[in-house]
Amino acid sequence: MDRYQNIRNNIIDKYSCLVDDKTKFAESINIPLKQSFRVNTLKEEKKTVIKKLKEYDPTIKTTEWNDNAHISELNNLGSSLEHFVGHIYIQELTSMIPPLVVKDLITDIKIIDCCAAPGSKTTQIAAMMENKGHIIANDARHARLKSLRGNLDRLGVTNTSVTLRDFKSFPNTKADLYFVDAPCSSEGTIRKKNTVARTWKENDYLRFNKLQNGLLSKACEMAPSGSTIVYSTCTFSPDENEKVISETLDKYDLKMKNISIENLRSESGITEWNNESYNSEVEKCMRVWPHHNDTDAFFIARMEKC
């Protein structure tokens, strides 16, 4: 058995106890994802771009839960002229979720994207804001800024300042909305070819938990009263998801907000894992499982600073 099949099997074994349908969950993990993308409305109208792309792939479909999330049978849309001129951005469907759960807030406001590279969410938010307001797109690693800036340039984003800082030492900066799309074990992206490097051990999850706690705590510290914080990861691991939220709720005065996206099937956060109980408010978090919407896995929480 190849190494990646082993990793997939370990994930199935570990998380089957959390899902409603173990067979469908296991099947979905072994089916590769199709390429998905969104239209960059900063440069061109959606219908114009989709009409052109359908000349290359007549089977392009739009999801039922996001009218700007499209799926193609082609796996090389990156070599289309639409990609070259910045009319489309190739992005995993689940990665488009965080801006959608705060759609009601995204107008002419100030936003900090704490871990922004390669810029999928930043460029999506900028398009939703129609290049108005202000985004601070931060990342801790210089090597990742190249892809971030490249994408901002290609998509024509003008309302964004790029900063290079470990977010834990970022100067206190007031904003209306903070996105903490934290580095994680990325187990939820297992359907993408060979993206999960290895089977993680307990210590690895604790290491990620510490990093995620640090990033989310920093956002909570600098967030003014009434501002919103969105925490997300692309992993199944409760240690990196509900546990982080639970520990944060214990430290800071935050109000969890219910989240849902019309036509996207999702489940609540879990309150127990590995003989550990979490704050009951974590039930308001959203879990997206791969077999429910034919996507990656995703976790997201929306909090308001009191």
Next chain:
Amino acid sequence: MLKKLDEVKKNVLLEYCLERFGINPNIWEGYIWHSGSKNKIYLANTLELERIIPESKGICIFRLDKSPKPTTNFLQLFGKYVTKNYVELDNENTIKYCMGEDLILENSKSIIPGFVLMVNNKRFLGCGHWNGEVLKNQLPKSKFCKINFL
């Protein structure tokens, strides 16, 4: 470090945009122009940050040495406002352009030498330089790409 572009240089660029590409100066309302290292000019509509120096703001739109050189990012974003000095490419030449090749085009003789916007079927490809004989490719190497679908 980025600093606000002085008015003299800004006016040079506004005039260039109008003269060379016919871009109406009204579209620049709300934007702040910055200068950075290597004579690069950035265009942004962002706020000033307190206590932190950003790596960049908005997008790089010009390089201003002796004369202005528009960037591909600039022409891709503002191509819809360009009313003159653009070159419409057929699919074959579009593929060559995206791969970084220079082009010899018979129908460009009437264009005044200088920088031009390259277009394929209302899709704004980027920057080229017409010297009266050859359209020199101005794409940065990082953007060279083999186009399979157009």
